[in-house]
Amino acid sequence: MLTFMELICASPFYKAEIIGGWKGKDKSFSNVGDTPTKAETILLLLPSNNETVSQLQDYLSLQRVQGILLYGEMEHPIASTDLEWIEDHHKPVLYIEEETNPVILKKNITDLAHLKSIGLYQYVFEQSTHYSLQYIDEQGLASFFQRLSHVLDQEIYLLDEHFFLDSIHGENRDVFKHLESLYQAQLSANYPTESLSIVQDGLEHYFLFPLVSEDQYYGFVLFQEKPNAMIDICIELITHTRPALLAYLKKEAAVLQAHQSYKDDFLYNLLYNNIESEQLLIQQGKRWGWDFTIPSELMVLRVNQKDETKKLNIDTDSMMKKIQFIISTRFLQGIILLLQGDIIIIVFDSEPLQPEQRKELALSIAREIHKKIELDFPHLNCGIGIGRHYSSNMELFRSFYEAKVAIELGKYEMRQASVRHFEDIGIARLLSNIHRNTLHEYYSEVLKEILHDHENKTLYLDTLEAFFQHNADINQTAEQLYVHPNTLRKRIKKLESILNADFNQLEDLFEIYVAIKVMKMLK
Structure with missing residues (x-):
C-alpha cells in the first residue's frame, strides 16, 4: 500500500500539482484504476476533462476512493465550491499535465508499490x-x-x-x-x-x-x-x-563573487575620485539598484581587538549584515563595503533634510550601529567616523577622507568618543593637513623643558592632559590625579615656571594645549 506522500515523492509524480485535500496525504491505497472497487481502497486515475471535473464530488464521496490523480490538459479550472469541498474532505486530488497515458501512469504507481513492498522505496x-x-x-x-x-x-x-x-x-x-x-x-x-x-x-x-x-x-x-x-x-x-x-x-x-568584484571596483573608484562624470556615476549605480541622484552620508567603521595578545577571527560578514539590517529598519537604502579592513557605510537620504537634521540622522545611525557591534562582539573595540555631507555624490571621496580623519584623529581628543563627526574633531581638522615634521618641531619646541626632564616627564604630561581635559578646573583635575587641590596648584605653578608660561593667559594656554594634542596625534 502506498500513501499519497510517498507517491508525490517519486518520479514522475513529484511534478504533480496538488489541487487540494492534502491534509489526507497520509491516506493509503492498495489499488489504482479508473473505476471504484468495493473490495479495496483505490486511487482513481482519471482524465482531466470537463465530465470528470464536474463529477469530482461524486467520486470522492465513495468510501473506498482515497484520492484522485487527474492527467492530461485540463479544459477548464475546477470550481471554487468544488475546491472547498475537496479541502474539507481531506482526500487528495493531484494533477499531472505532462503525462497523458494512463497505462504508463498505472505502471509507474504499481512499480513504486512493488519497490516499497520489498524494502527498496528509499531509491x-x-x-x-x-x-x-x-x-x-x-x-x-x-x-x-x-x-x-x-x-x-x-x-x-x-x-x-x-x-x-x-x-x-x-x-x-x-x-x-x-x-x-x-x-x-x-x-x-x-x-x-x-x-x-x-x-x-x-x-x-x-x-x-x-x-x-x-x-x-x-x-x-x-x-x-x-x-x-x-x-x-x-x-x-x-x-x-x-x-x-x-x-x-x-x-x-x-556569480555573486564575480558581481561583487565589479561592484567593489566601482565603489573603490568612487571613493578615490576615479569616476569621470556624475552622469557616469548615476548610470553605473543603477546597475546595482543605487540611486546616486539622492544625497547621502558616509561613515567609516573600524574595529580592533581589546586583547591584542589573542588573535581572533573578526566576522566582518556577520557585522555587515547587522549594519544592513539596522539601516533597512529605518527604511533607508544603504551600501556596505569592506575596504582595507574598514567597513564603509553609505546611507542615502529618504527625504530632504536641513544640515543639522542630516548630521543628527547620521550620528543617530552611527550610534545605533556602534551599540549593536559592541554588544554582539564584546571582544572588539568599535569606532565610527562620519564625513561631512556634500550636495553631489561625486564628492563622496571627500567625505570618505574626512570620515577616516575623524576616526583616526578623534581618539586624540581630550574627551574621547567612539562615534565622531568630522565637524566635531576641533583643531585636529587643521593639524591633519600640516606636515608631520613641522608638527614634530612645534611640540618639541613648546614642551622642550618637560621632554628633557626624564624623571618627571610622565607626571607633568599626565597633569597637563588632565588639566585641559577638565577645562582647567582644579578640583576635577585633582580628583582624577588622586592629589589634593593645593598639591595640584603647586604643580601647575611649577609647570608655568618650567614652560615659561602664564596659565592665566589664553594665548599661553592654547599654545601648550595644541602642543599636547600634536604630540598625541603623532605618537
Missing part, C-alpha cells in the same frame, strides 16, 4: 535531486521552498550560513538566530552534524540540514518537529534535495 528519492535542481532553475528558489513546504505539509526554511532566514521568506529574518549557539555547541561536542542535526530548544525540536561543501557553509535547511508529521519522509526528501540546493547556492555564490 525513489535518488531521482529527486535532478528534478529539484531543474525546478529551482525554472521556477526559482522561493517557489521551490513553497512547493516543498506544501508537499511535506509544514514550513521548510532556508537559512544562510549565519542562521538568518533567507530573503525568500520575507521579514523577521533573525527568528531562528538563537539556534546558532545551540548548533555550535553540538559542533564543539563533536556530535555528527554533517548531514543532519536535531537541535533542541526547550520543548521544541528542530531538524537542521547543513549545506556545506569543502568546509564552507552555504546555509541550512530547517524544519520544526510537528505532531503527526511524517518525519522519515521529510528527512529523506530534504536529504535528497540537499545536493541540488547546494549546487544552486554554490553557483549563485560564484
